[in-house]
Amino acid sequence: MINIFQVAYKNLLRKRSRSGLTIVGIALAAWVLVSLLGFNQGYEASLNSDIDNLGFQVLVTAKGCPYEAATLMLKGGTGLRYLPAAIADSIAGQPEVDAVTPMLMQAVFDPNKGESGSLSAFLGVDAATFPGMKTVLEFKQGRWFTDNDALEAVMGYEAAELESREVGDKYLIPENEVEVTVVGVLKRSGTQDDGTIFLPIGTVQKVFDRPGELTGIGIKVRKDADIAAFEERMYQLPDVQVVSLAQVKQTIMSLVSTAKVMVFSIALIAILIAVVGVINTILMSVMERLQEIGILKSMGAMASDIFQLIWLETLMLCVTGGAIGTALAVATAKITELLIRRLLPYTPTGGLVRIDPPLVLLTFGVVTAIGLLAGVYPSWRAGRVRPIEAIRSETE
Amino acid sequence: MNNQLSIKAEGLTKVYRRGSEEIRAVDGVSLEINQGEFVSFVGPSGSGKTTLVNILGCLDNPTAGKLELSGRSVFDQGQAQGEAELTRVRRETFGYVFQKFYLIPTLTVYENVVLPFTFYRKPGAEKGVDEILKMLGIDNRKHHLPGQISGGEMQRVAIARALVNKPRILLADEPTGNLDTRRSSEIGVLLGELNKWEGLTVIVVTHNVDLAKMAHRAIELRDGRIHTGPDACQPEQGCA
Numbered sequence A: 001m002i003n004i005f006q007v008a009y010k011n012l013l014r015k016r017s018r019s020g021l022t023i024v025g026i027a028l029a030a031w032v033l034v035s036l037l038g039f040n041q042g043y044e045a046s047l048n049s050d051i052d053n054l055g056f057q058v059l060v061t062a063k064g065c066p067y068e069a070a071t072l073m074l075k076g077g078t079g080l081r082y083l084p085a086a087i088a089d090s091i092a093g094q095p096e097v098d099a100v101t102p103m104l105m106q107a108v109f110d111p112n113k114g115e116s117g118s119l120s121a122f123l124g125v126d127a128a129t130f131p132g133m134k135t136v137l138e139f140k141q142g143r144w145f146t147d148n149d150a151l152e153a154v155m156g157y158e159a160a161e162l163e164s165r166e167v168g169d170k171y172l173i174p175e176n177e178v179e180v181t182v183v184g185v186l187k188r189s190g191t192q193d194d195g196t197i198f199l200p201i202g203t204v205q206k207v208f209d210r211p212g213e214l215t216g217i218g219i220k221v222r223k224d225a226d227i228a229a230f231e232e233r234m235y236q237l238p239d240v241q242v243v244s245l246a247q248v249k250q251t252i253m254s255l256v257s258t259a260k261v262m263v264f265s266i267a268l269i270a271i272l273i274a275v276v277g278v279i280n281t282i283l284m285s286v287m288e289r290l291q292e293i294g295i296l297k298s299m300g301a302m303a304s305d306i307f308q309l310i311w312l313e314t315l316m317l318c319v320t321g322g323a324i325g326t327a328l329a330v331a332t333a334k335i336t337e338l339l340i341r342r343l344l345p346y347t348p349t350g351g352l353v354r355i356d357p358p359l360v361l362l363t364f365g366v367v368t369a370i371g372l373l374a375g376v377y378p379s380w381r382a383g384r385v386r387p388i389e390a391i392r393s394e395t396e
Numbered sequence B: 001m002n003n004q005l006s007i008k009a010e011g012l013t014k015v016y017r018r019g020s021e022e023i024r025a026v027d028g029v030s031l032e033i034n035q036g037e038f039v040s041f042v043g044p045s046g047s048g049k050t051t052l053v054n055i056l057g058c059l060d061n062p063t064a065g066k067l068e069l070s071g072r073s074v075f076d077q078g079q080a081q082g083e084a085e086l087t088r089v090r091r092e093t094f095g096y097v098f099q100k101f102y103l104i105p106t107l108t109v110y111e112n113v114v115l116p117f118t119f120y121r122k123p124g125a126e127k128g129v130d131e132i133l134k135m136l137g138i139d140n141r142k143h144h145l146p147g148q149i150s151g152g153e154m155q156r157v158a159i160a161r162a163l164v165n166k167p168r169i170l171l172a173d174e175p176t177g178n179l180d181t182r183r184s185s186e187i188g189v190l191l192g193e194l195n196k197w198e199g200l201t202v203i204v205v206t207h208n209v210d211l212a213k214m215a216h217r218a219i220e221l222r223d224g225r226i227h228t229g230p231d232a233c234q235p236e237q238g239c240a
């Protein structure tokens, strides 16, 4: 025999290209929706983990000094400002502070790096405090240096790869012609630390001729401390800028939210277009088949049977489109991520597009619900067709 | 099921309004058709055949008049039944065949024939399907698509589809309108056979002389009224 599902399916086969195009429309909408929701989930999570990976919640730098290696690179390694090392001690004395770590960032143009040379980033860190604060950094090989004046280096994963250095190898700091020994290579962390070469802070001060100077102080605040009040007090220090990572996160999120609103509007439009497309397709096929629907009714179909048939057709289109679109979104998540990286001013390092089963189910549910809604009107119209319609339009 | 299902119409009238104009497509028609009869409706174009037969077949409401099926009132003085109730009456009683075949092109012949079962199935009706296909000579076309068979065969598929739920009355409005003479007379013979088969009442509207001739009784319509008199149609002479 034959059931209503087969009839609905075979009805859709009658206009293959039209059904196909409608499915493509829905698939695109579903694809955009899944990708965007995935992005929404992924971006914030990566940003949070990026900030956690920094190991400190507040960063103090000299006014106007770039506090991120990436920004420094963009500026071609220039624009660094310095703080006297003594500030670190005075900050360490504050009641809210758990620990501080002084840092001295430098960037040097290395003519032998890459094809036409590029910047190498060095971070001078305190052997006593830095490793304890940045417990997220794991070693692939070796260990941290223990002496702040040693001629030793720890290389980030990518830096080591780029320079093809291993533990025990020598590394010549460009421009300054000082040779250091690599004592450790870090595992990939997915952050800017991967491209950084860590040196003992005393060595950097000596080699780059910056005695007693710092570019930044990382501050780990006590768990129960009032960060806002502490930051307020830090602002009182002369010529200092306080970078609160909670603030940074907010700034980035608000930057991104503009982009998000835009992209969500696009998604909304895509969905609307898809819905209108579905309604149009089904309505068109109902109108074309008015006579035939009349005949179905003369065969004994009730209004509810016809409603069911047409609704099933709509649902089949939407479910198929939804499935294809979702699968596509999962398959292209990596490409989407690349695209977003190009579009957004700042992107954290972790996975930007996170598509998990609940998200897939949600989208699938949304698309199905949209299909059900879109099907209501055409199905209702079809159900109302009177059998006489068929015969009457035949004579005309 | 009533074995003696008769149709009784009294003063059936159908008025269409086109702007201020009133068209009395059917104008006070009274008639009776008994179970097992083979009746043809003839008459010039626009004489109201389709309109009348649609009312007899409970596809359309009359503006006025009465229609009874085996003494059970379906329409009374323009008092129309609800669409759902009409559907119930229709699927119990009637099978319809039209000039166009309305086969679903992506369903096979067999699937088209059993299509009514997706909506309604009289108990045990599916057992008769093979017999019907055989009787209509399309059992060897079961798995073909409508596009792969001839027009005559398509109309036979449509007739088979009208018969699967074992109607008591088969209603055919110009069933041969899309067919050449040879296919038409084949359909005519077939309708005659169906009429003998289990006493199926056959009502056919036609312009085809040969087809009209095969009926036991021809009813001629003119301007919405039954035409009697010396020049009225005699079935054995054929009328069109």
Ligand SMILES: Nc1ncnc2c1ncn2[C@@H]1O[C@H](COP(=O)(O)OP(=O)(O)OP(=O)(O)O)[C@@H](O)[C@H]1O
Pocket (backbone or CB within 6 Å): A392, A395, B016, B017, B018, B023, B024, B025, B043, B044, B045, B046, B047, B048, B049, B050, B051, B052
């Ligand atoms: N829906 C309608 N609205 C208005 N007028 C109609 C409608 N249907 C039929 N008519 C008119 O009613 C009259 C009878 O039409 P009907 O279709 O019953 O004639 P017919 O005998 O079947 O003609 P034919 O042999 O051409 O099929 C015609 O004048 C027609 O124009």
Ligand SMILES: [Mg+2]
Pocket (backbone or CB within 6 Å): A395, B049, B050, B051, B173
């Ligand atoms: Mg007609």
